[in-house]
Each structure stands twice: as C-alpha cells, then as structure tokens.
Amino acid sequence: MIVLKVDKLTKSYGKKHVLKDFSFEINEGDLIGLVGPNGAGKSTLMRAILSLEEVDGGEVTVKGISNKNSDFFKHVTFLPSDNYLYTQLSGYDHLAFVANIYKLGKYNIEEVIDLIGIRSYVNDSVKSYSYGMRQHLLIALSILTKPKLILMDEPFNGLDPTSIIELKQLIRTLHNQKISIVVSTHSLDILEDLTSTIWFIKEGELTRNLNMNESDSIYEIEVEDSINLSLESLMEDSHLSFTIIENRIFTSEEESIENYLAYLLENNVKINSVNRSKKKLEELYKSFYGV
Numbered sequence: 001m002i003v004l005k006v007d008k009l010t011k012s013y014g015k016k017h018v019l020k021d022f023s024f025e026i027n028e029g030d031l032i033g034l035v036g037p038n039g040a041g042k043s044t045l046m047r048a049i050l051s052l053e054e055v056d057g058g059e060v061t062v063k064g065i066s067n068k069n070s071d072f073f074k075h076v077t078f079l080p081s082d083n084y085l086y087t088q089l090s091g092y093d094h095l096a097f098v099a100n101i102y103k104l105g106k107y108n109i110e111e112v113i114d115l116i117g118i119r120s121y122v123n124d125s126v127k128s129y130s131y132g133m134r135q136h137l138l139i140a141l142s143i144l145t146k147p148k149l150i151l152m153d154e155p156f157n158g159l160d161p162t163s164i165i166e167l168k169q170l171i172r173t174l175h176n177q178k179i180s181i182v183v184s185t186h187s188l189d190i191l192e193d194l195t196s197t198i199w200f201i202k203e204g205e206l207t208r209n210l211n212m213n214e215s216d217s218i219y220e221i222e223v224e225d226s227i228n229l230s231l232e233s234l235m236e237d238s239h240l241s242f243t244i245i246e247n248r249i250f251t252s253e254e255e256s257i258e259n260y261l262a263y264l265l266e267n268n269v270k271i272n273s274v275n276r277s278k279k280k281l282e283e284l285y286k287s288f289y290g291v
C-alpha cells in the first residue's frame, strides 16, 4: 500500500539543483536508509516533503492529502537533527502539548510512553535528560499521532554506543508496527545493520533501485562500456535485481550470479571483470561517490 507519493519535486538554491524532479513512492512498512555526503540534499529532501522548504515545483501527498494541508502532519512526522525541546518542561508536558493539538486522549500518551520505554523519567524536567533520553522523547512525540511515515534526519548523531543500540531497537519496533521510516545517516555500518533498502542521493539525483538482501557479500560485474543498448534497459528486461553505476552492475543475489553472467553473455555483452566484496554498502558508497 502506497503511503507517500512524491511527484516531480524540484528544488534549487541559486544555480545549484539540489533536487531534480524527484518522483517516488514510499510503501507501508518501508524502512529506507538515505545516504549521501555532506551537502548532497538529504535534509533538503526531508524538509521539502514536509513543506518546511519552499520548492520550485512538484507535489507531495500522503493518502491523497497534500503537504499544504495541516492533516498531512498527522500522517508524516519529522525527527529533525536539531533538538528543539523545551528544557524547563517535562517529557510528559511535551507529549500533553502535542496530544492537545491533535485532540488525543491520555490513553494515547500512556501507550507511547510504554512503547518507547520512557516511563521512569517522563515526569522529570527535560534539562536533566541525557542526549539519548531526549532522542527517545522526540521519537515518542513523533509517533503520538500514529503516523504512517516518520522522517528521521541523522538521528544517530552524537549518541553513545548504548543509545545507538537502543535507537536501532526502537526503529525496529516502529518498523514492526508497519510504520514507514526514512533514516538519513552518515554511518554505513548502522544502516547496513538496520535495513536492506538504501537510497543514494548525489548531485540532485536519487538512486533507489538498490535493495540488498541478507547475504553478506556483493558482486560487482564490470562490462564493456560501449554496449549498444543502455545497460539499464537491458537489465530491466532481465527480471534480476541489480543496481547500475556507470558500466558496473552490483548485485547481492549470491546464489544466482551465474544467471547474471549467462544473461549478459546471451545478450552479447562483454564482461570485463567480476568481483566479490564483503562490506557491500561501503563498497557501493565508494563506487558511487568515487571515494
């Protein structure tokens, strides 16, 4: 079931095209890792989805409701990278404030407190919270309206290993509840552990057809770069899963590597080399961004 639909979202700052005609859908229960170096446009994409950023064109809807409509924000919530809590108030005060805006009952607050596990400190003033405790409260706030989708902008920044483990667990709990989540982070290890769906953002483009399975290695098949047909359209006809970067095909379908090779040879594509690597996301990142 489609949760979020983005159609031709475009944003430039001066001459810099940060989002070039982004069109995509997010389905129920998707857990997507958004990757890109500093300045690639991850925050801009999230902010544009939430209409916190004025865009040059495009439409964003959740269940058919536009992001220009305030009801949108019941269904799509945001975990920003900056901490915007009021230190004088308690965690409970924050939850009650949001519950009041959306006319939710005490029951909803209690449910969220238990789900996120913040009962032992929810009545304390936020100024006494550690960074991890604040992050938990922000997540509790972000799920109060039972959203369909949560956008998390670098939620692991500044967390110690314990808090990282807890946050990963929390994200898995939300994912099990069929909430769709987009997480941007610079930590490839965390992402690799969390999800097999990774989106790369680079120079205004979004690469989404990368879906890594559970296998712990990845194949890179380099083919001659002068094939007649575009490699992308040739591979699309193959019904195999793949990611293409220039003249290289990446796949984590380990058992069926022969199928890829046979398909390419059948189509008279010359294979330059086949490599297998272990740290697949890091390898992909290095190839994609030319590190």
Ligand SMILES: Nc1ncnc2c1ncn2[C@@H]1O[C@H](COP(=O)(O)OP(=O)(O)OP(=O)(O)O)[C@@H](O)[C@H]1O
Pocket (backbone or CB within 6 Å): 013, 016, 018, 036, 037, 038, 039, 040, 041, 042, 043, 044, 045
């Ligand atoms: N208000 C602004 N005015 C001008 N340029 C901006 C503005 N906000 C962002 N940019 C530019 O847009 C590009 C994308 O920025 P964005 O913050 O979305 O990147 P990011 O991928 O989230 O980066 P980071 O990983 O460093 O957080 C960058 O080149 C940035 O300099």
